[in-house]
Amino acid sequence: MNGTLFHLWYIPALPFAGFLINGILGRRLSRALVTTIALLAPLSSFLAVIGNAYGFFGSMPMPASLPILETCPLPWIALPGLHVDFTFVLDQLSLVMLLVVTGVGFLIHVYSVGYMHGDPGYARYFSYLNLFLFFMTTLVLAGNVLLMFVGWEGVGLASYLLIGFWFQKPSAAAAGKKAFIVNRIGDFGFLIGVFLLLATFGTLSFSEIASKLAASPMWTGGVLTAICLCLLAGAAGKSAQLPLYVWLPDAMEGPTPVSALIHAATMVTAGVYMIARTHFLFDRAPLALGTVAIVGAATALFAATIGLAQNDIKRVLAYSTISQLGYMFLACGVAAYSAAIFHLVTHAFFKALLFLAAGSVIHAMGGEQDMRKMGGLRKKLPVTFWTMTVAVFTIAGFWPLAAFYSKDALLYAAFVHGAGGKFLWFVGLVTAMLTALYMFRLWYMTFFGELRTADAHPHESPWSMRAPLIVLALLSICGGWIGIERFSSYLAPSVGLHPAVSSFPHLELILTILAVLFALEGWLIADKYYRRKTERPAQLAAAMPAEYKLLANKYYVDEFYDARLVKPLFWVSQYVLGWVVDFAILGGIAWLLAGIANLSGAILQRWQSGNLRSYAAWLTLGAAALLLFVLLGHHFVEPSRMMVNLVRGR
Amino acid sequence: MSFMQHDVPLTWYLLLSAVLFSLGVVGFLIKRNLITVFMSIELMLNAVNLSFVAFAYQWHAVKGQIFVFFVMMVAAAEAAVGLAIIIAVFRTRATLSVDRIDLMKL
Numbered sequence: 001m002n003g004t005l006f007h008l009w010y011i012p013a014l015p016f017a018g019f020l021i022n023g024i025l026g027r028r029l030s031r032a033l034v035t036t037i038a039l040l041a042p043l044s045s046f047l048a049v050i051g052n053a054y055g056f057f058g059s060m061p062m063p064a065s066l067p068i069l070e071t072c073p074l075p076w077i078a079l080p081g082l083h084v085d086f087t088f089v090l091d092q093l094s095l096v097m098l099l100v101v102t103g104v105g106f107l108i109h110v111y112s113v114g115y116m117h118g119d120p121g122y123a124r125y126f127s128y129l130n131l132f133l134f135f136m137t138t139l140v141l142a143g144n145v146l147l148m149f150v151g152w153e154g155v156g157l158a159s160y161l162l163i164g165f166w167f168q169k170p171s172a173a174a175a176g177k178k179a180f181i182v183n184r185i186g187d188f189g190f191l192i193g194v195f196l197l198l199a200t201f202g203t204l205s206f207s208e209i210a211s212k213l214a215a216s217p218m219w220t221g222g223v224l225t226a227i228c229l230c231l232l233a234g235a236a237g238k239s240a241q242l243p244l245y246v247w248l249p250d251a252m253e254g255p256t257p258v259s260a261l262i263h264a265a266t267m268v269t270a271g272v273y274m275i276a277r278t279h280f281l282f283d284r285a286p287l288a289l290g291t292v293a294i295v296g297a298a299t300a301l302f303a304a305t306i307g308l309a310q311n312d313i314k315r316v317l318a319y320s321t322i323s324q325l326g327y328m329f330l331a332c333g334v335a336a337y338s339a340a341i342f343h344l345v346t347h348a349f350f351k352a353l354l355f356l357a358a359g360s361v362i363h364a365m366g367g368e369q370d371m372r373k374m375g376g377l378r379k380k381l382p383v384t385f386w387t388m389t390v391a392v393f394t395i396a397g398f399w400p401l402a403a404f405y406s407k408d409a410l411l412y413a414a415f416v417h418g419a420g421g422k423f424l425w426f427v428g429l430v431t432a433m434l435t436a437l438y439m440f441r442l443w444y445m446t447f448f449g450e451l452r453t454a455d456a457h458p459h460e461s462p463w464s465m466r467a468p469l470i471v472l473a474l475l476s477i478c479g480g481w482i483g484i485e486r487f488s489s490y491l492a493p494s495v496g497l498h499p500a501v502s503s504f505p506h507l508e509l510i511l512t513i514l515a516v517l518f519a520l521e522g523w524l525i526a527d528k529y530y531r532r533k534t535e536r537p538a539q540l541a542a543a544m545p546a547e548y549k550l551l552a553n554k555y556y557v558d559e560f561y562d563a564r565l566v567k568p569l570f571w572v573s574q575y576v577l578g579w580v581v582d583f584a585i586l587g588g589i590a591w592l593l594a595g596i597a598n599l600s601g602a603i604l605q606r607w608q609s610g611n612l613r614s615y616a617a618w619l620t621l622g623a624a625a626l627l628l629f630v631l632l633g634h635h636f637v638e639p640s641r642m643m644v645n646l647v648r649g650r
Numbered sequence: 651m652s653f654m655q656h657d658v659p660l661t662w663y664l665l666l667s668a669v670l671f672s673l674g675v676v677g678f679l680i681k682r683n684l685i686t687v688f689m690s691i692e693l694m695l696n697a698v699n700l701s702f703v704a705f706a707y708q709w710h711a712v713k714g715q716i717f718v719f720f721v722m723m724v725a726a727a728e729a730a731v732g733l734a735i736i737i738a739v740f741r742t743r744a745t746l747s748v749d750r751i752d753l754m755k756l
Contacts, residue, residue, distance in 0.1 A: 610752035612687075616678055 008088040008141060010048040011098065015041045015133035022130065026123025035113055038126035042109050042133055046102035053095055076147075084204055087143030093494035096341060097140045097273055100348045101266045105133050107468040108261040111356050114464035115257050115363060125165060125255070132158035136266055140273065144204040145194050148274065152190065152238065155267045156183045162262060163254040175250035182247040186237015193230030196223065210280045220284045228281050228288030231274065232295070239271030239325045242299045246558055248322055252314040256359030259314060264321050264355050265348040272328040272344055276337040279495050283335060290420070293333020297427040300326030302555075304434035308441070309551035312369050313358050316442050320395065321351055323431060327410060330424055336413030337495035338488035342480075343410055346402035349479045350394040353472035357388035360465055361446060364458040371445040373453040380458040385447050387469040392443045394476045396436035396519045405480030407432065408512050415511055425511075429518050436522025444530035663704035670697035684736050684746040688729075695725050 018041025026034050074086040090098075109129060116125050135158055139151025156179075164176030194204065200223050201209050213219065235241070240248035251263045262268070275282060275292065282289050300323045307319035324347050331340035362369055364381055378385045394401040397408070411432075415425040451458070460466070529536050541548040550556070607618075670693060677690030699718045706714025740746055 612748040612751065613679060613682075620675055620679065 008052065008090055011045050011052075011102070011141065012134050012137040014045045014048065015130040015137070017041065018130035019127045019134060022123045023127035026127055029123065031122060034123045034126060038130060039106070039109055039113070041130045042102055042106040045133065045137065046099075046106050049095070049098045049102050052090060053099065056090065056095060081202065082198065084144055084146050086147060087205065088141040089143035089206065090141065091494045092491050093273075093276060093341065094140050096345060096491070098137060100345055101136050101140060102133065104265045104348050104352050104472075105136075105261060107471055108257050108265075108352060108356070111260075111359070111465050111468040112255075112257040114462040115359055116255065117462075121165065125162075128158055128161045128165070129258070129261070132162065132262060132267070136270075139270055143206060145197055145206070145278075146204050148277070149187075149190065149194060152234070152270065152274075153187065155262070155270065156180060156187070156238070159183075159251070159262050159267055162258040163251045165254055165258065169253070172253040175247075175253040179247040179251050182244055183237045186234045186244050189230045189233025189237070190235075193227050193234065196227045196230060200224075200227065206277060213280050213284060221287065224281055225285040225287050228278075228285040229291065231278060231281070232288060232292055235271030235274050235329075236295060237271075238274075239268050239329070240299075240322045241271070241295050241325065241329055242302060243557075245299060245303065245322050246561060249315050249318045249554070252312070252318050256314065256355060256362060259318070260352045260355030260359065263318065264351040268321065268325060269328070269344045269348065272325065272332060272340055275329075275332045276341055276495050279332075279335075279337050282332070283496070289333055289335060291333075292329055293414075293420075293424055296326045296329025296331075296333050297424045298326070299323070300330060300431045301427050301434070302326075304431045304438065306551060306554050307438040308434065309548065311371050313361065313371050313374070313442060313446065314355075314369055316371075316438060317351070317354055317358055320354075320435065320438065323435065324351065324395075327407065327428065327431070330428060331410035331413060334414050334417035334421060334424065335496075336410060336417075338491040339406065339410040339413045339484060341491060341495070342484055342487050343403070343406035346394075346406040346476070346479045349472055349475040350391045350401075350403055353387060353391040353469065353476050354395065356465070356469055356472065357384050357391060360384040360461045360469065361388075363461050363465070365456045368453070368456060371442065373456070374446045374451070375449040376447070376451045377458055378447040381447075381460050383460060383466045383469060387473040388443065388447070390473040390476055392439045395439050396523065397432055397515060398519065399516065400477075400481070402476050402478070402480035404516075405483060408508075408515060409484035411515055412508050412511055415507075429515060432515055433518040433522040436519040437526050440523050440526030441530050444526060448531055449534065660704055660708050664701055667697045667701040667704070670694075670700065682747045682749055684739070684748055684751070687748060688732055688736065692725060692729070695721055 018037050021037050022029075022034055029037075076086050077084040109126070112125065112129065116122055119125060132155060135151045135154025137151075139148055139155060142148035142151055160176045160180040163179050164173045166172045167176070197209065198204055201212055203209060203212075233244075237244045248263060248268065252259055254263070282292070303319045303322035303326060307316050307323065310316045310319060324343070328340045328343050328347070331337070331343060360381065361374065361377060361384060364377065364384070365374060368374070390401070394403045397404050407428075411425055411428045414421050414428055417424070529540075553559070609615075674690045674692075674694035674697060677693065678687055681687050681690060699721055702714040702718045702721070706712065706718075736746065739751060743751065745751070
């Protein structure tokens with residue numbers, strides 16, 4: 001292709017090298033060397049992406065269709081009817097995603113140096129983090145569904161390892177298992193989708209599937225709907241959408257930088273990325289696309305309401321992440337993929353910032369995560385406070401911060417999307433108000449008022465943690481200034497054009513003002529309840545105990561799953577599979593075979609008397625029998641041969 | 651050499667060989683002394699040797715005689731090893747009765 005471009009495989013290979021070095025030798029290397037390797041891996045990967053981006057924009061004008069740059073470093077599977085290679089594709093979509101993954105990833109690596117400095121598993125932590133970057137870049141660069149699936153499973157593995165990083169804590173180990181198992185449910189759907197794709201198209205390459213679809217423009221619905229629904233199941237598992245979102249709040253058991261990188265900025269957006277990547281399939285399956293929109297809108301509202309009643313600072317952010325991912329799904333569902341990716345990028349900035357700032361707060365409080373014990377941290381943690389303020393105003397959607405542009409774009413796209421779009425837009429609007437409410441609640445509870453515990457001595461975090469906060473705050477402010485028009489025309493070759501067209505000229509402005517007013521309303525409510533009349537929330541909770549308990553207990557979804565799915569599964573595993581299948585059937589067969597062997601052994605054992613002369617007698621008898629057979633054998637063989645001939649009719 | 655050619659037919663040699671072999675088998679089976687058993691084995695081997703030589707002479711084929719040399723060589727090696735084992739057994743167990751040497755029992 002273009003000689004000035006770097007080889008694409010540098011991008012995943014460098015973090016993998018970091019993983020190997022720190023994973024194998026990390027315990028023997030000095031801490032400074034571990035840090036250097038751990039930071040060099042994402043930094044060099046980021047620089048490789050920048051180099052590729054430079055070469056990419058250098059080769060203007062850009063070709064209009066996939067693939068922009070397709071390299072195939074290694075053949076993988078070559079069978080009749082199935083041909084899959086390790087193909088990497090760099091186009092506008094994967095370039096944006098790579099910049100986010102490696103850029104935000106590098107910042108979070110820097111932050112981790114300060115956050116994890118005293119941890120005994122320092123090298124292990126960074127090797128896992130590098131492993132995650134390796135799989136995530138593989139997922140993003142993958143040029144076919146199967147390679148994407150490899151990256152997909154790989155990030156799941158890295159997520160499992162990092163959630164359970166403090167595995168001595170039983171809750172962390174359980175949360176890791178829960179994340180892994182819930183993701184398996186979604187991945188099962190993804191895998192079925194892959195098989196259906198292979199059966200339908202005979203290929204797994206994105207570009208070949210796209211060109212085959214382009215060759216038959218009338219082909220919609222049917223098997224395409226089935227494929228898209230299967231892929232949606234995978235995306236809903238990875239991106240924590242209804243009904244598979246339950247793993248993400250528990251995933252907060254991992255170290256906070258991990259929550260920022262994996263469970264906010266990058267991995268959980270893989271589902272959105274996958275839908276955008278396979279948008280040519282979803283465009284032909286209106287039913288599946290509608291399902292995506294409904295799932296997204298429902299998740300956005302549902303998670304936002306739960307976020308209102310949580311007291312753990314990280315859990316509030318976790319439900320906020322689920323809610324924002326719902327926004328992205330909503331945008332995908334109205335075929336506004338560029339708006340979804342736009343929100344993905346700004347969300348990566350401000351949500352990583354929120355988590356890192358929350359991590360800074362937790363660090364300052366000596367590990368305390370309960371907001372009811374915080375308060376008044378504004379003076380003690382000035383950098384954390386100001387960066388957190390930027391993030392809170394960004395997520396609430398105030399002008400001119402990043403999420404203002406992206407949320408506005410996707411709500412507008414929903415509004416102009418047919419009749420159902422108005423409803424989706426309204427849900428999004430209500431969610432925007434709730435978002436502002438729970439974020440300002442967090443802000444007030446953490447930074448205002450008086451410190452509500454005596455045994456904490458807050459102190460500002462080290463520079464390695466403050467610097468990423470400041471960079472991410474700047475990105476959260478400026479990240480949206482590119483504007484949706486320029487962004488979607490940039491992404492158009494990858495995901496198609498933004499379909500938003502309206503006959504009413506000032507519609508977008510009106511919708512924008514409405515959204516900001518709703519966010520302002522959320523702020524005012526939070527201001528009233530959590531700054532001016534701090535006793536009101538408790539009174540309200542006492543006045544409506546049933547509703548409050550419903551929210552505080554997260555709609556009892558975990559309890560419902562436990563009673564209706566997990567317990568019956570355990571029952572089936574223990575009694576049907578464990579006792580009947582394993583113990584009775586499989587164990588019975590094994591016991592029977594062993595019994596036969598034992599019995600025949602006991603009989604044959606009598607032969608082995610140890611008496612030399614009895615052996616000799618048997619030997620002689622055998623020789624005599626052989627001799628007899630040689631002499632008289634034909635008398636026994638001949639009649640049977642005659643019988644055979646008789647049967648054959650000769 | 652004419653007496654062999656004319657007076658003693660092949661059958662007699664084979665009969666003698668069979669008788670010697672059977673004596674060896676019977677001795678092998680009924681004798682209790684390990685050395686006697688060993689000698690019975692030698693008797694069987696030599697009975698076979700006799701039939702080999704007789705056939706070789708009858709068919710003017712030298713292969714049978716070569717085979718006999720091989721058998722004698724193997725028998726010599728076997729005698730050396732076997733007698734060493736017998737001495738070792740006698741030293742440790744102070745008996746040569748095969749009925750009492752039954753350590754191979756399970």
